Amino acid sequence: MTKRDPFKYFKTSPEIIRLAVMMYVRFPLSLRNVEDLLHERGIDICHETVRFWWHRFGPLFASEIRKRRIEGMRSSHWRWHLDEVFVKINGERHYLWRAVDHEGEVLESFVTKTRDKKAALKFLKKAMKKHGPAEVLVTDQLRSYGAALREIGAAARQETGRWLNNRGENSHQPFRRRERAMLRFRRMQSLQKFASVHASVYNHFNLERSLTSRAHFKKNRAVALAEWRRLCTA
Numbered sequence: 001m002t003k004r005d006p007f008k009y010f011k012t013s014p015e016i017i018r019l020a021v022m023m024y025v026r027f028p029l030s031l032r033n034v035e036d037l038l039h040e041r042g043i044d045i046c047h048e049t050v051r052f053w054w055h056r057f058g059p060l061f062a063s064e065i066r067k068r069r070i071e072g073m074r075s076s077h078w079r080w081h082l083d084e085v086f087v088k089i090n091g092e093r094h095y096l097w098r099a100v101d102h103e104g105e106v107l108e109s110f111v112t113k114t115r116d117k118k119a120a121l122k123f124l125k126k127a128m129k130k131h132g133p134a135e136v137l138v139t140d141q142l143r144s145y146g147a148a149l150r151e152i153g154a155a156a157r158q159e160t161g162r163w164l165n166n167r168g169e170n171s172h173q174p175f176r177r178r179e180r181a182m183l184r185f186r187r188m189q190s191l192q193k194f195a196s197v198h199a200s201v202y203n204h205f206n207l208e209r210s211l212t213s214r215a216h217f218k219k220n221r222a223v224a225l226a227e228w229r230r231l232c233t234a
Contacts, residue, residue, distance in 0.1 A: 006056075007232070016043055020049075022228060030047075034050045058194075061228075063200075065201070079101065079138065080102075081165050083140060089188055097109070107131050110123045117144045124154075204227070
């Protein structure tokens with residue numbers, strides 16, 4: 001069975017579509033910023049076209065990235081960092097839950113209206129269904145985590161401490177920078193969609209440049225870009 005070409009009915013080349021989606025999701029740019037940057041490259045499109053491309057192809061690219069990365073993430077079962085941050089949608093407070101492994105890989109992003117036991121339990125079940133159980137779960141002092149972990153029989157694997165969860169808390173920073181450029185969200189579904197896509201794209205291009213040599217970083221960056229350009233190819 002041949003794979004369906006998602007670019008079949010689009011006049012614009014797949015290379016330009018991938019570039020526009022990458023610029024919008026990966027960097028803290030507005031739709032009009034992306035339009036201007038593409039115009040400097042001789043690509044004349046409207047910012048609404050960028051919006052349409054992101055909604056159409058962003059989840060497709062993210063899904064393919066996740067499929068490729070989950071296969072090689074056996075070590076993610078070792079130690080997870082769980083944290084939540086509030087996000088306002090039309091003036092109402094919502095919560096973005098995030099699970100990050102010990103290497104900084106964003107495993108799961110989940111949006112809820114509350115941060116009680118029910119929300120924490122739903123988040124944990126979703127993450128564990130996709131990635132399997134973790135050996136250690138590092139959280140903050142939020143009681144919802146303890147109650148949810150006791151219900152699923154994983155309370156003994158929970159760790160809390162003053163600085164233990166810095167990795168989980170710092171994992172929100174790239175999303176926060178991106179959120180400010182978007183001037184917030186208007187719907188819960190939009191937040192969930194963007195958080196999931198942003199996490200996958202961030203994982204793909206997160207090269208930890210401060211931990212490697214310049215030559216090694218350049219090699220990894222070239223590989224990541226080459227893989228991005230092959231997404232959703234026949």
